Amino acid sequence: MTTRNMPLTISSSIKSLPSFLIWALAEGKTVTTLTAIRDLMYDTFEVKRVLVVAPLRVARDTWPEEIRKWDHLKDLTCSVVVGSAAERRRALQKQADIYIVNRENLVWLYEHCKLSFDMVVLDELSSFKNHQSKRFKAMKAMRPKVKRIVGLTGTPTGNGLMDLWAEFRLLDMGERLGRFISQYRNLYFKPDRYNGQIVYSYKPLPGAADAIYHQISDITVSMKARDYLKMPELVSVTKEVHLSDEERKRYDELKKSLVLELPGGEVTAANAASLTLKLCQIASGAIYTDDMGIVSIHDRKLDALEDLVESANGKPVLVAYWFKHDKERIQKRMKARELKSSKDFTNWNEGKIPVALIHPASAGHGLNLQSGGSILIWFTLTWSLELYQQTVARLWRQGQTDQTVVVQHIVAKGTIDERILKVLEHKDGTQAALIDAVKADLAMTDSGKEGIL
Incomplete structure (x- = not known):
């Protein structure tokens, strides 16, 4: 199987930027990312060891299957770090290019793994939207030592724009949306439902959505399968x-x-x-x-x-x-x-x-x-x-x-x-606006940011 129909411009963008986010649903995010990893490892020698964090079944089945399925990825080796503690330790002891762990074991990995990773792929990034979760805190602690990070998701804002802060805090360590959630709230939102000093929900200020889209657009790209593939x-x-x-x-x-x-x-x-x-x-x-x-x-x-x-x-x-x-x-x-x-x-x-x-x-x-x-x-x-x-x-x-x-x-x-x-239907409308704002145009290139709007 070849990569002829893949969005190669996006793969090039992953290679050229230290942090990057792809929003795509059913668009081949996995093989695109693996192609970039393969090139970074064996063509430019910029990456030595990669960590992939994914949902359990995706970590166990999908990523290894994609590596086996594509001819151009046959040189890549992977070790799946799932199962019991003993099985996870044995997986980490194997020599591999890519170590794939399920997100539930990320905290364990952070506490017990002595390996260093110069690239991390977070698949599904939206599962890190809760900045108070243990997995977010573990990844946040690991992030400064990671030279290159890629986030993959098909649903960036399932519950609204507030979800974005934690996701981008991991990608760029707070450069675009602020280092603290309080900064993000104060700059782009106002209380919506509250009782006295207790705020139950926030809503975006006028113009906030466009401002957020502008801030994140240089490291973000969205792709819709229907725009690039013959979909049913x-x-x-x-x-x-x-x-x-x-x-x-x-x-x-x-x-x-x-x-x-x-x-x-x-x-x-x-x-x-x-x-x-x-x-x-x-x-x-x-x-x-x-x-x-x-x-x-x-x-x-x-x-x-x-x-x-x-x-x-x-x-x-x-x-x-x-x-x-x-x-x-x-x-x-x-x-x-x-x-x-x-x-x-x-x-x-x-x-x-x-x-x-x-x-x-x-x-x-x-x-x-x-x-x-x-x-x-x-x-x-x-x-x-x-x-x-x-x-x-x-x-x-x-x-x-x-x-x-x-x-x-x-x-x-x-x-x-x-x-x-x-x-x-309402949530889908909110998310669609965000995705359209950072939509990929594979016919365009911006100097140093191939194909990124």
Whole structure:
């Protein structure tokens, strides 16, 4: 396999800048970055040892697979630092060009690894958006010794522009958006929701978005697959289900009084966040009681799922679920296999799994599932735009052989499901503006910053 269709200008930009961010969904970020690493190691000899930090399954499966898949990367060697502490130590003792660790073990790596890395790749950078997290603090401590760093993400601002500070603090150590989060807030935001001295949320000041885009544009590039690749058509469909009068009564009772008496136990929503989760559960058909029992409310979504699977006419279907009881109820209704292990993903891509289950939080980033099917059904929606888009991108990506990818949403009419869809659309609009502001133009070159706007 060759690199003929790769965005080589972006690869050149990675090589020319000490810190760099690529925003792209299903665009070949991994192979582009590996190409730059290969050139830096074996052509210009600027890099000796690289650390890649990625979600577990991406670290374990995707990065090694990409190295094996491309002919021009055959000289690269890698060691995957996952598993038990003993397995991780053995992986670090191996001689390799690239060491790949899952992000959950980054703190362990920082505390126990004696190797030095002159280049770091953070794949998925948006998982470092919380500046109070242990992984952020570990990477921040490692950063001054790293000469070159690259961030990869398809969803830079899933929850708004406030997410950007931590991401760029790791990339440029505070040069563009400030060394401290307080500086960033004071310069670009104002309190939105607050009670006395306690501020619950912030909103951008007039003109702040454009100012932020300008500050980060010299080390940032975004690419949309549809602009550079022949992508299949993406069709989004909503299948509505309707609650009965009794089911609607239970939904409204919990929403109004925060307490619901059921034959299988009592359900109490302690606050707004808890209420949101409980309403999502009722909309999907089952709910956890206060003592963690499970009470079935309805089978509306299960019936709809069964209809959608049947209408697929034998084509493999990928079903996204959120709650554990979703998975259990689906598997009780039909033969469905959860994708968790490397074997599961391989079998799916080989077309051996008619109905597969996937949880967005554990398998939303970086997995190549496009060979297994082109139909995604959302049994339960997620509030997270990042997880939503990343899950869709498992099928709607380069290498998808079907001409159309269908994303179906099972939505309970008149419930919180409808609100979640609207929130996702709003967040997508905010993120799209940012991505467009730093969009790659491969026909343009700026001196010393090939192809970067």
